[in-house]
Amino acid sequence: MSNFLIPKNEINLQTEILIADVIEDFLLTKNSSQTVRSYRNDLLSFFNRMELIFLNELAQVQFSLMVDHVMSFIRSQEKKDPFTDKVKNPSTVNRKAYALSSFFNYLIHVYNYPKNPIKQFQPHKTEKKSNTTSLTRAEAIDFLQYMQGKHRKSEADFRDYLIIIFLNIFALRRAEVVGLKWDDINFSKNSINVYQKGGTTKLLLTDKRGN
Incomplete structure (x- = not known):
């Protein structure tokens, strides 16, 4: 050769x-x-x-x-x-x-170069910065109050309200929220059964005010 x-x-x-x-x-x-x-x-x-x-x-x-x-x-x-x-x-x-x-x-x-000499290079880890503008505290409160004001009008409105609560109050990941079903929410015990990455689950307890 x-x-x-x-x-x-x-x-x-x-x-x-x-x-x-x-x-x-x-x-x-x-x-x-x-x-x-x-x-x-x-x-x-x-x-x-x-x-x-x-x-x-x-x-x-x-x-x-x-x-x-x-x-x-x-x-x-x-x-x-x-x-x-x-x-x-x-x-x-x-x-x-x-x-x-x-x-x-x-x-x-x-x-017709034979192959890439840098193909096995492992990139350095970098910090990911979001370009999305965050809501101000006042805007977040107004939004939550708006959702709370209409959450009893229909099941769809209640679902949307819970999604906002899960994302903002309980800091669930988007994939965790998407995987939730009604059966995962126990309103009598104020708990949420969340399916995590890797197939594991965690039980979250809410406060007793039912919020």
């Missing part, structure tokens, strides 16, 4: 095409100008680090070495807390990894 990534009779990667030009062609597949700008910087930084200019030079790099180069580049982008060793810029590191992964997938489909 050859030590090279591509057999010698493979034409696409053996021609002297500038990697920078291939990057620009790849970026035409992206819609966001911010993504284009970030990906361009990330990709050029990587290939400049490797001192690769043409595709035929890329074809001569053994795949195992390419994996090492890619992972070394990713690790070099990490900023770690000196005391906890925790990565302080996980989103930035993940983005650079995604840029490389997307580009190598492009090479696979367009230039």
Whole structure:
């Protein structure tokens, strides 16, 4: 078996095409100008680090070495807390990894590159921030009072009122609320039987006012 990534009779990667030009062609597949700008910087930084200019030079790099180069580049982008060793810029590191992964997938489909050297990369965990505007305390109270005022008009209104209560007062997850049935609510004992993730259940006791 050859030590090279591509057999010698493979034409696409053996021609002297500038990697920078291939990057620009790849970026035409992206819609966001911010993504284009970030990906361009990330990709050029990587290939400049490797001192690769043409595709035929890329074809001569053994795949195992390419994996090492890619992972070394990713690790070099990490900023770690000196005391906890925790990565302080996980989103930035993940983005650079995604840029490389997307580009190598492009090479696979367009230039017959064999496989993605960053396929096994495990993204860093990042904090998920909601873009949804939260209700103010006054708005939440007004909404609950509105629902309480109509909850006796029909079973559907009562159900909707209970859903709001379960989400806001008991802090149930959406999936937990969706899984509730009328039989799970015991009004005489003021309790709720909630089915949790993994098939387990928990019993919630309400106050004795029946609210």
